[in-house]
Amino acid sequence: MDAIFLQILNGLDKGGAYALIALGLTLAFGTLGIVNFAHGALFMLGAFCAVSIQALLTLSKKVKDESITFFDAYKEQPYLEIWWGDIGTTIIDYAVPISILAAIPLMLLIGLSMERGLIRFFYKRTHAEQILVTFGLAIVIQELIKANFGANPIPTPAPDIVSGSAKIGSALGLSDAIVYPWWRLIYLSFSVVVLAAVFAFLQFTTFGMVVRAGMHDRDMVNLMGIDVERKFTIVFGLAAVVAGLAGVMYAPILPPDYHIGMDFLVLSFVVVVVGGMGSLGGAVAAGFLLGILQSFASMNEVKSIFPGIDQIIIYLVAVIILLVRPRGLMGRKGVMED
Amino acid sequence: MKETNISRRSVLKGTAALGMASTAPMFFVRNAYADGYLNDPGDASSVTLGFNVPQTGAYADEGADELRAYQLAVSHLNGEGDGGMMNTMQPLSLKGNGILGKKVEYVTGDTQTKSDAARASAKRMIEKDGAVMITGGSSSGVAIAVQGLCQEAGVIFMAGLTHSNDTTGKDKRRNGFRHFFNGYMSGAALGPVLEKAYGTERNAYHLTADYTWGWTQEASIKASTENIGWNTQTTVKTPVGAGDFSQYITPVLNSGADTLILNHYGKDMINSLTQAVQFGLRDKSVNGKDFVIIVPLYSRLMAQGAGEAVQGIFGSTNWHWSLQDEGSKAFVKSFGAAYGFPPSQAAHTCYVQTLLYADACERAGTFMPCEVVNALEGHKFDGMGNGPTEYRAEDHQCFKDVLVVQGKENPSSQFDVLEVVEVTPRAQVEYAPDNEFFAGGDLGPCNNGAA
Incomplete structure (x- = not known):
């Protein structure tokens, strides 16, 4: 029972990341009709926002390392610590939360630039051409990051106060063996809050109503005198912010490297397809569902019956769902069926 | 009289097939004892070594340190710098004038910690750049793949960081040598x-x-x-x-x-x-x-x-920079002066492998792979940081002391993270060549490659 509880938690935490990325992909597809293979790169750029802010806060002075006597060794002492002592150390410790604030305007700017500068020229082109151009863009962004930050993952730790694990088992009156890292719980809560905020924005604001109407029938909304394309551009920026925030928050879980976006992109596309192209609810549901299934497939009891199932479960489920429900779990009729 | 269906033509065909089958093994080892050898530098003033390390991927940190060690080894072989372990290596045939009087140059490749990429870069260094020896790697999968390639091509492979038993077990090759310890x-x-x-x-x-x-x-x-x-x-x-x-x-x-x-x-x-x-x-x-x-x-x-x-x-x-033997101290001092931090175990094994290869060429008086193999097999040496060491002839595995370490509770510097708690003597970690964990392989014949 404890094992199942832990795997559900683990699946939800993974699923949170899948859902956040898949939501952005679906928004871009549902509004602009763009199959955006550069969306993983936006997740990666978000993670590198955290890396950059951390690097900025730890700009250092080289100081001779007196403990090494047989050659001249140097260690780095951040200026913030030199100037402000413990306060400086605390600010550095909170690099990731600070990055969240920086990532919102930055990712919005990147998203809008991407849409206005490149993607809008491909609205009327085929999906194959859209895939090619956005995939090319993703590779360019990847290589730029690699050239600037190197190929190695860069540790970006969470603040010390949340670096341990929460004893949720004893708190819930269950087994003491049920513990879970604080930062992963924060990530899960964060993803739920962001998803809820996006849905609320689309559901309860006039802007969201226009966007939903435009997703349903773009021509009709245009005929009513509303510039729906401008609104869709903003939605693309919003999708970039969601992907970026997912990346910033994921940095303490997995040290970012230039390839992290591509690793998530493939899984996220599977999530979108399973959820149903263009269905926001489907993307979120499929994200959590596949995260949980992936975790369960990693249990020893399951692997002893189906060896290697943990590596293929997501794709296997995708195949089965597409065979049974070709439009995905919540796919709409007519989307990508022409 | 009973008739047979055997015709003259079928007899001729059978004979030809038998002849081809019986000489096929000779085709694969045709260069083993030829006079020439692949990438013979001849009268050239320099010789090229191929450093095949992971510059991207999961083991890129190790790869970067390996490359630093190789560059240091090349400078020491060419008589530059303080000489590092060439001051402590025993016995020593190197003179600080390159290898056999030829200046040492090098080319590099990125294994990406992928067997196919590693083989492709090694192949490029052998065929295009004329490397006489390939070395490096931070993964056993890569080491085994590149070792196989070097055997087929006919150059020496001096493995970098590879810890799988198979490298000098079931996948061992005559042209390949491992200094690093194993599982x-x-x-x-x-x-x-x-x-x-x-x-x-x-x-x-x-x-x-x-x-x-x-x-x-x-x-x-x-x-x-x-x-x-x-x-x-x-x-x-x-x-x-x-x-x-x-x-x-x-x-x-x-x-x-x-x-x-x-x-x-x-x-x-x-x-x-x-x-x-x-x-x-x-x-x-x-x-x-x-x-x-x-x-x-x-x-x-x-x-x-x-x-x-x-x-x-x-x-x-395999090794730690805090060791206090003369060889380790000389290497750490030299590496630290060049790069500002102590070397890793990956850097150490790669540095040592380069020097051992060069020394074997000097002792053999040639770069010819089969002669270098003869010079390395059973070679005993000291002053390289692990105490008295032997390249066992039966499997091309180095036998030496092994270190047990523990994460340090109170590190005094950013490099002081591990503490050596025991130096396990060679006798305790030695095993017979036919040990069950290493069974099934065969070094096979040496290959000089096509001249």
Whole structure:
């Protein structure tokens, strides 16, 4: 029972990341009709926002390392610590939360630039051409990051106060063996809050109503005198912010490297397809569902019956769902069926 | 009289086929004893070595350090710098004027820690750049693949960081040599230390990288810990480069195991150890025993990456910069002066391999691979940081002391993260060439390649 509880938690935490990325992909597809293979790169750029802010806060002075006597060794002492002592150390410790604030305007700017500068020229082109151009863009962004930050993952730790694990088992009156890292719980809560905020924005604001109407029938909304394309551009920026925030928050879980976006992109596309192209609810549901299934497939009891199932479960489920429900779990009729 | 259906034509065909079949093996070893050899530098004033290291991917940190060590070795061979271990190596035939009077030059390749990419870059260095020797790598899968390629091509392969038993076991080749220790040696060295530290009653849970190195290390450590009375509860294979190991760590929490053995290396090890600590395993108590984590193959680079998570954790290593023998001190001083920090074990083994190859060429008086093989087989040397060492002729594995290390509780500097707790003597980690963990391979004939 404890094992199942832990795997559900683990699946939800993974699923949170899948859902956040898949939501952005679906928004871009549902509004602009763009199959955006550069969306993983936006997740990666978000993670590198955290890396950059951390690097900025730890700009250092080289100081001779007196403990090494047989050659001249140097260690780095951040200026913030030199100037402000413990306060400086605390600010550095909170690099990731600070990055969240920086990532919102930055990712919005990147998203809008991407849409206005490149993607809008491909609205009327085929999906194959859209895939090619956005995939090319993703590779360019990847290589730029690699050239600037190197190929190695860069540790970006969470603040010390949340670096341990929460004893949720004893708190819930269950087994003491049920513990879970604080930062992963924060990530899960964060993803739920962001998803809820996006849905609320689309559901309860006039802007969201226009966007939903435009997703349903773009021509009709245009005929009513509303510039729906401008609104869709903003939605693309919003999708970039969601992907970026997912990346910033994921940095303490997995040290970012230039390839992290591509690793998530493939899984996220599977999530979108399973959820149903263009269905926001489907993307979120499929994200959590596949995260949980992936975790369960990693249990020893399951692997002893189906060896290697943990590596293929997501794709296997995708195949089965597409065979049974070709439009995905919540796919709409007519989307990508022409 | 009984008629037969055998015609003159079928007899001729059969004879031709028999002839081809019987001479086929000669085709594959046709260069073994030829006068010329592949990439003979002839009268050229320089000779080219190929450094094939991971510059990207999970083992890129090790690769960068390997490359630094190779560049240092080349400068020392060419008579530049302070000479490093050339001042302590015994016996020594090198003169500081390159190899056989030829200036040493090098080309580099990126293995990407992928066998196909590593073979492609090694092939390019052999065929296009004329490298007489290929060396490097931080993964056993890559080492075995490149070793096979070098054997087929007819150049020497001096392995870098490769810890799988198979490299000098079932996949050993006559043209390939390994200075680094292996999984069996790690197990043999760690067993007694673990028994002393944690007793004889433990339930071990293995997480193992799913490729040749992980498999052989798991088997070796399992045998060694079971030998001291431990129970192996579960062994789980994890994909290389998984990044997030949480789904493999959560089952450990309530498995009843009191020991987690991480058969991971490089970034995988940093991620799995950090995540295991985040999941509270080190604060856990099972059946009245403190939960412990063991990392059978350690490196200082890895320990630095994992930060405080390594404190108190046992493991083994091929070499450590804090050793106080003259060879180690000379190398650390030289490397530190050049780069501002001490070398890793990967850097050490690559530096030593380059010097050993060069010295063997000097002793052989030629770059011809089969002569170099003869010079290296059974070669005994000292002053290279691991005490008296021998390149065993039967399997091309170096036999020397092995270090057991522990994550330091109170490091005095950013480099002071591991503490050598025991130097396990060579006799304790030595094994017969036909040991079950190494069975099934054959060095085969040496190959000089096509001239």
